[in-house]
Amino acid sequence: MRAASLDAIPLSKAIVERLEQDLARQLSLLRGGVEPFPIASDEKSLLEHIRTRTRQENRNNVTRTMAYWACYQANPELHWALLAHMVSRCGGWNMTDLRGDLLPHLIDADQAEHLFAFLERANGLIFQDAYPQLLLYGESKKRKKNLFHLLPHLNISMWMVPVWDEFWTNQDSAALTIALIVNEQNYIEQRIVQKEHFQQTVLHKTFFKSQGWLQLNLVGFPYWSLSTQRDFPQPRLAGLILENFADLTERIEFGKSLYALLFGVPEVLQGVLRFADAAQHTGSRSDYWPHLFTPIQKASPDYPYQERLDGCFLKKGSLPLYSPALAAAWPDRPLMPVEPGDWFQEASKPLTHMRPIAVPQPYDVTQSMYAGLNKIELAILAAQAMNVR
Secondary structure, three states, X not given: OOOOOOOEEOOOHHHHHHHHHHHHHHHHHXXXXXXXXXXXXXXXXXXXXXXXXXXXHOOOHHXXXXXXXXXXXXXXXXXXXXXXXXXXXXXXXXXXXXXXXXXXXXXXXXXXXXXXXXXXXXXXXXXXXXXXHHHHHHHHXXXXXXXXXXXXXXXXXXXXXXXXXXXXXXXXXXXXXXXXXXXXXXXXXXXXXXXXXXXXXXXXXXXXXXXXXXXXXXXXXXXXXOOOOOOOOOOEEEEEEOOOOXXXXXXXXXXXXXXXXXXXXXXXXXXXXXXXXHOOOOOXXXXXXXXXEEXXXXXXXXXXXXXXXXXXXXXXXXXXXXXXOHHHHOOOOOOOOOOOOOXXXXXXXXXXXXXOEEOOOOOEOHHHHHHHXXXXXXXXXXXXXXXXX
């Protein structure tokens, strides 16, 4: 018998009330200039180990994405790690799309570079902040000892200290996941979204505002629908479309809805686990849809583009679309220094997000994804026709 989907991901009111009280105390300490707890010599070596591991795994989107997966496998109570793994997979294909068979016909090399720098910075910053927390939790389990007093020494927001303390005691995965979503989106708000450089080079540009047809705003999870498996052997896509990346509240609620979809619909969760275990992440769309994409370029990128798509399949005799692996598309680039500061300066607004989450319906975006690819192809053909005239 198939497990039923949930109507909502519940969140304990008692936990939220405790967090509200504890966060108020954290703010008092923060405003009072209280120094973090002193650390013992063995804790210094642990912190250095965490920093080193984070630098090693933060080389590129592929290493980050697989680090999240390894973390979830070791600690399946960390729902956020699986969510981050799947969202980061989508980030990888957004990066490689910029050097694939389609988008280079519509955006120039400078635009592609700016978009990659934007995506890479967001992906890297979130990992830089979140992964040390996940490692510290793993070490706390190993030592059977709460080590979250070390979070400030890793430049983690004070918002997360009572959250991890609460999780250590009560193991409420939903509360931790929502709090991490709130934290990471606030973490990148000033460092990326409000950053003048990214506003000028990406966020205020026409090509980014047209992200709907660029498919930068769709996040999807592969799953197998029993009702359509015979007619459509490839995985379907469960997901959502983000309308306004620049809006902090919308990004937080979007992340929460993705979480509710992933852990509230059993066939989606089982499909994701099956896929993540079987498909090594490379950044290429061929990881998902080998019937459409190939990581090996089989056609010259300079010749006039010929229509190849027929809905969700290739036209007969057409070559598959080139979707490179990340390593073939973009070289590693070091993460530039992270701007200092703690976003957590008041509790009331972020606490409004700490509530149960409705499981989104409908959630199948397979046709939206394929329709988007067809629109991109039509835009390329239209642009070529304009240039001929």
